[in-house]
Amino acid sequence: MSLVLDAAAQDLLFREARTANTFTDEPVTDEQIQAIYDLIKYGPTAFNQTPLRILLVRSPEARERLVRHMTEGNRPKTAIAPLVAILSADSEFHEELPQLLPHFPQAKDAFYAQRPVRERSALLNGALQAAYFILGVRAAGLAAGPMSGFDSVGVQKEFLDADHTPLMVVNIGRPGENAWFERSPRLDIDAVVTTV
Amino acid sequence: MSLVLDAAAQDLLFREARTANTFTDEPVTDEQIQAIYDLIKYGPTAFNQTPLRILLVRSPEARERLVRHMTEGNRPKTAIAPLVAILSADSEFHEELPQLLPHFPQAKDAFYAQRPVRERSALLNGALQAAYFILGVRAAGLAAGPMSGFDSVGVQKEFLDADHTPLMVVNIGRPGENAWFERSPRLDIDAVVTTV
Numbered sequence: 001m002s003l004v005l006d007a008a009a010q011d012l013l014f015r016e017a018r019t020a021n022t023f024t025d026e027p028v029t030d031e032q033i034q035a036i037y038d039l040i041k042y043g044p045t046a047f048n049q050t051p052l053r054i055l056l057v058r059s060p061e062a063r064e065r066l067v068r069h070m071t072e073g074n075r076p077k078t079a080i081a082p083l084v085a086i087l088s089a090d091s092e093f094h095e096e097l098p099q100l101l102p103h104f105p106q107a108k109d110a111f112y113a114q115r116p117v118r119e120r121s122a123l124l125n126g127a128l129q130a131a132y133f134i135l136g137v138r139a140a141g142l143a144a145g146p147m148s149g150f151d152s153v154g155v156q157k158e159f160l161d162a163d164h165t166p167l168m169v170v171n172i173g174r175p176g177e178n179a180w181f182e183r184s185p186r187l188d189i190d191a192v193v194t195t196v
Numbered sequence: 197m198s199l200v201l202d203a204a205a206q207d208l209l210f211r212e213a214r215t216a217n218t219f220t221d222e223p224v225t226d227e228q229i230q231a232i233y234d235l236i237k238y239g240p241t242a243f244n245q246t247p248l249r250i251l252l253v254r255s256p257e258a259r260e261r262l263v264r265h266m267t268e269g270n271r272p273k274t275a276i277a278p279l280v281a282i283l284s285a286d287s288e289f290h291e292e293l294p295q296l297l298p299h300f301p302q303a304k305d306a307f308y309a310q311r312p313v314r315e316r317s318a319l320l321n322g323a324l325q326a327a328y329f330i331l332g333v334r335a336a337g338l339a340a341g342p343m344s345g346f347d348s349v350g351v352q353k354e355f356l357d358a359d360h361t362p363l364m365v366v367n368i369g370r371p372g373e374n375a376w377f378e379r380s381p382r383l384d385i386d387a388v389v390t391t392v
Contacts, residue, residue: 002231004337009205014238014328034385035198041382042210044330046344046364048380056391096387101380120319121344124363127320131327132210134240141200148242148317159392167320168242184244184297186237189230191292195252196355 013138018180020143021077023173028083028142036136043132047107048100051093051122052129053164055086065158070169071149081145081171086155087133088164089126091118123165130167137172143179145171209334214376216339217273219369224279224338232332239328243303244296247289247318248325249360251282261354266365267345277341277367282351283329284360285322287314319361326363333368339375341367 057066063084070078078084094112098105112118137144147169155166199206229252253262259280266274274280290308294301308314333340343365351362
């Protein structure tokens with residue numbers, strides 16, 4: 001056994017965890033979100049940047065506006081999930097670098113003066129943080145249902161601004177009946193890992 | 197306590213885990229990489245795509261070629277880490293979709309016919325998988341040292357091809373003496389999470 005992580009944690013985060021398509025009506029509390037954030041905030045990023053932004057869609061009115069921008073297949077589950085979060089990447093993350101990297105405050109201007117560089121970095125590091133968030137939701141014993149099927153421009157206009165690019169929409173809650181499809185296959189290691 | 201994940205696992209993956217800058221000379225084996233991959237391959241992506249590619253730099257000759265493309269501050273640790281991996285995103289991941297998504301093989305052509313769409317998707321989903329990989333390395337009791345400081349075009353030309361965009365270079369091994377800097381601050385939840 002090459003892994004140190006205990007089997008229950010492996011199952012909770014990876015092996016048994018699944019993208020849920022149905023949910024019970026048990027609410028997801030702000031305390032749970034706080035606990036998830038307090039865990040995943042430690043996940044590494046380049047220069048300790050924090051481009052990820054999490055918008056919790058709690059009001060029925062906001063939920064309705066969001067559902068309209070989802071692709072048809074994603075609408076029913078987005079409408080009934082106990083909580084839905086819009087994850088986005090903030091292209092102006094560099095403004096926080098002097099605070100986040102006190103031993104190297106020059107990073108802000110040395111590396112991130114140009115907007116296209118920031119946009120790529122926000123996308124890449126925001127996605128790293130989105131993965132930490134998905135696993136954090138699972139660490140709280142909840143199922144995450146990350147979705148890319150939505151009108152990105154529409155969601156950005158409706159809920160965000162020009163500096164915040166949507167990464168994904170995530171349904172969060174306890175899995176309900178028939179919550180998942182059969183597990184799809186994965187690539188063999190030989191298709192992914194090579195040695196030089 | 198809102199988290200279900202046990203405290204030891206929280207520490208191993210997030211709270212106590214750190215980006216290592218020095219390493220012992222204990223080798224990282226192919227068996228460990230296999231165990232890491234067999235865990236993280238279950239991490240969710242859009243349409244079950246698998247754009248992440250992992251190139252293990254094992255030969256001294258390849259290591260030397262890689263070190264030349266690292267920024268100066270990253271060279272010493274990249275030279276001495278027991279194992280170094282180049283993570284990249286494959287823009288032609290859609291070719292595998294019929295195999296990975298047997299219940300919806302049309303996804304390949306319906307969503308990913310255009311190269312710019314694939315490139316963005318490979319970057320975003322490859323970054324999700326890179327985050328799973330970093331946590332998988334930690335799950336094996338090893339320290340990961342992910343780095344963005346390298347000549348991306350140079351690494352791509354030297355080790356990859358036009359379809360594979362470097363995401364990061366990761367040093368892997370057991371932490372050595374004085375392996376880390378003091379932990380940098382994190383943003384308060386109020387700067388990251390908002391509710392609508």
